[in-house]
Amino acid sequence: MERKPQVLVAYATGTGSTKGVAERIAATLTEQGHPAHARCVTEQPDPADYDVVILGSAVNGAAWLPDAVGYTRTHQGSLAQRPLWLFSVGLRGTQRGPITKVFARQQARAELPGVTGSLRPRGYRFFAGVMDEASTSRLSRLVWKGLGGRFGDFRDWAAIDAWARDIAESLAAARR
Numbered sequence: 001m002e003r004k005p006q007v008l009v010a011y012a013t014g015t016g017s018t019k020g021v022a023e024r025i026a027a028t029l030t031e032q033g034h035p036a037h038a039r040c041v042t043e044q045p046d047p048a049d050y051d052v053v054i055l056g057s058a059v060n061g062a063a064w065l066p067d068a069v070g071y072t073r074t075h076q077g078s079l080a081q082r083p084l085w086l087f088s089v090g091l092r093g094t095q096r097g098p099i100t101k102v103f104a105r106q107q108a109r110a111e112l113p114g115v116t117g118s119l120r121p122r123g124y125r126f127f128a129g130v131m132d133e134a135s136t137s138r139l140s141r142l143v144w145k146g147l148g149g150r151f152g153d154f155r156d157w158a159a160i161d162a163w164a165r166d167i168a169e170s171l172a173a174a175r176r
């Protein structure tokens, strides 16, 4: 029987919302006939063990998390040699009030690790994440609310599923 190409969905997360996005992407791809595995970058999954890589990180201070940047640098060679898609998870586009000015200054590309210059991702998406009131310190809550920030789970599962299905479609087209 023909071996199906294996997809790695590698992610870096601070508080778990990016893990949820990665697991959803992997589940959708698997459902579409492309076996996919969500793994945290801190486990150092080797991209060379997979045929396709989707790599994502939470955004913190307009940048990918250091674990994601480090992973991208370590595995730059094998990432450059396989079909690659990238995604970020953050709050840009989810807020109203003065806080939006902070996010508006951020350029999508600036959120990606500098090393992407040598990578040729086939696609990049920014997904809305989560701002969880319960896990935010009292002081941060006050600052956030003072700037007009909203708490909540802003993840758009329909948009995430649609992106994963697009990737599945392009993998299927490449095999035809």
Ligand SMILES: Cc1cc2nc3c(=O)[nH]c(=O)nc-3n(C[C@H](O)[C@H](O)[C@H](O)COP(=O)(O)O)c2cc1C
Pocket: 012, 013, 014, 015, 016, 017, 018, 019, 058, 059, 060, 061, 062, 063, 089, 090, 091, 092, 103, 106, 128, 129, 130, 131
């Ligand atoms: C300290 C801090 C800084 C953040 N900076 C940004 C940012 O610069 N841009 C953005 O879009 N979201 C920013 N966020 C929002 C996070 O990216 C968002 O909460 C995301 O869902 C976190 O993902 P995680 O749960 O996988 O860590 C920040 C959140 C925190 C707590």
